[in-house]
Amino acid sequence: MSVRFSIVIPVFNAEKTIERCVKSVLLQNYTDYEVILVNDGSTDKTGKILNNFLKTSEKLILKEQNNRGPGLARNAGIERASGEYIIFIDSDDYIDEGYFEALDNIIKLENSDVIFIDAVQEKIDGKIICKEKISKFANYSKKLLIRCQMTGKIPWGGWRKVTRRSIIINNKIFYSDDEVGEEAIFSFECLRNARKISFLNSEYYHYVNYPSSQSKKGNDDPWGPVYLRMKNYLIENLLFEEYQKTIQSFSVTALTASLYRLASINTFEETKEKLREKVKDLEKNCKVSVDWRSLNKANKFLYPFYMLHLYNVLVLLAKGYCNLNKYEKNKNFSS
Template identity: 30%
Template sequence: MKLSVIIPVFQVEESLERCVNSVLTQGFNDMEVILIDDGSTDRSPAICDELAAKHRQLRVVHQANKGLSAARNTGIALSQGSYITFMDSDDTIGKNTLRPLMEELKLHPEYDILEYPVCLFYQSDRQRVLTFPKKAYRCMTTYWLEEKVYEHTYAWNKIYRRDLFHDVRFPEGRVFEDAYTLPRLLANSRVAATTPEGMYYYYWNPQGITATATGEELAQLLESHVMMLNRLSNDEGYTPQMLKSYYEKILNIQIDVCEMTGNTPILPELNIGWTECSTKLFLQKIFGTKGLCKLYKTIHKLCRRSH
C-alpha cells in the first residue's frame, strides 16, 4: 500500500524545505519521498542531502540536468510504492491530506486514479480553489468531459496506481508534458475517482511555462489536445455536441498558436449544427479554421494599436 511521493528538484533552494516538510508532517508514515536533484547549481543538492540525513523516508538522486519529465521518470523507475503521486518542489500539500486519501484508496482498491482539490496560484491575486465531488468514473471519456479534466491535467493533485506507468513515461524534451501524459494513463485506467478531501497548494510562478509559453511550446500543447480530441471523436456514444466545450478550449489554443507562429491550423472542424454554435464556432463555419485564426490575429492587432 506504500505511497511514493516523487519531487523533482531544480534551483529551488528557497522553497525546497517548505515543500518537503509539508509532506513529512502529514502524520502518514507508509510512504517514501524521492527527491530527484536535476542538476541544480544552487544549494538545492545540499539541502536534499541534509534533509535525507534527518529523515529515513527520504531518498535522494543527483543527476545531470535533463528536465522535469526526465526527473519524474527517474522517480517512477525508483519508486517502490503501490501508488505514486508527484509534487513540484515550490508547492506544498495541506495538513492531513495524504492519510484520508490513502484510506479512500484502501477502501476502494478498484480506483486507479484519485484526484483531490488544489488551491491554484496560492498567495497571489489570482488565487482560487478547484474542488471536486466524491464520485467514481468507470468511463474515462465521461471523466475527461464531465469533470473538464482537460482544464486540470496536472501531474500533481492526483494519486496513481503505480501499474499505470508500466508502459507510460513523461515525454522528455516536451513542455506541457502533463497534457500529453494523462490521456495515456487514462487509457490504462478502469476507474478514476474524485474527492473533496485534502488540498494541494500550487504557488504562482511568473517564470513558469504557463506564464511564458512561446508559440512553438503552445503548439505542443495543441498537438496533445488534438490527439485526445480525435480519440474521443471515435468513441461510440459521444456526439459533437458533447465535445463542444472541450473543442472550444482547443480552438482558443489553435488561434493563439496561429497568431504566434503563423503555422497552418491542425484542428479539424467540429461537425455541429448552426443553431448549436457559439459566436466563435459560427465564425469558424463561415471562414474556416484558417480564416478564423486570421480574423482574430487582425482583431488583436487593431486592439493593440488602439492602446
C-alpha cells in the same frame, strides 16, 4: 520494502521553495510512505538543501541527474519508486496535514486506480486565486473523463492525480521530454487503463502560481505541438477513429492558447494576421465536428467566432484579457 505511497518531487533550482515543500510532506501524520527527490541538474543551492534534509529522515531518497526537464525527472522518480501509489508534488508547491491519510481512506473505500484531487491555487504571498474543484466532474463517465482530460477541460498536471504504480509500470506509461504538455499522453493512458477513478473533494494541495512556472513556457503556440503529438499517438495506436472528435476539440483549445499568447506579444494587426493563418490550419484539419462536451466554457464561446472568421472580435477579446491580467499583476505588485 514496499510502502503505500511513493512521493515523487522533481526539483530544479528550487532553493527558495523546496524547504517548505519537503517539510509539508514530513509533517504528515500518516507514515507509510517514501519521498523520492529528483534533483534535475540544479545549479543553485538546491543540492545543498536536499543533502541537509537527507540527514533528518530515512524516508528521503535523493536521485541526482543532469538537467533533463520535469517529465524525465518524474520518470526517474517512478523508476525508483516502490510504493503501491505514486503521488507527484511540484517543488514550489506544498500540502496540508492529512493529505496522505485522506488518500488512504478513499483508496480503502473504493479500491481506486486513479484519484483526482482538488487544490488551492494561490499567489506567492499566499493569497488565494481560486479553488480547483476537479471533484465537480465526479459524476462523469470514464469515457467522458478521458475526453475532458485530453482537451484540458480537466486541467493537466502530474500533481492533480494519484495513480496506482502498477497501472503505470504494467502499461509502460511515461512522461515525454517536451517543455510543455509532457503529461498529456501520460494522463490519457493512466485514465484509459484505470478500472476505478475516484475524487478527493478536499483541498489539501496548494499550487503556487509563479511567473516562471512550467505552464508559462513555450512559444506563441504552446499547445500546438502537444496536439500534433497526441494526434499522431492516436493514429499509431489505432485509436484515432474513437477519439477523432475529441482531438479536434483539443485543436480548438490549442488555438485559444495561441491566440492569448499572440495577443500578449503582438500588435492588433499582427495578431489578427497570424490568427487568420491558424484558423485556416484548423479548418484544413477539421474533418468532423468537435466533441462539444469536452470543451470548456471559454472555448465553447469562442468556437463560433473562429468558424465565422470574426477576427476583429477575437483579437479584441484576447487583448482585453491580456490587459486585465497586466492590471491584476500591477495591482498586486503595488499593494
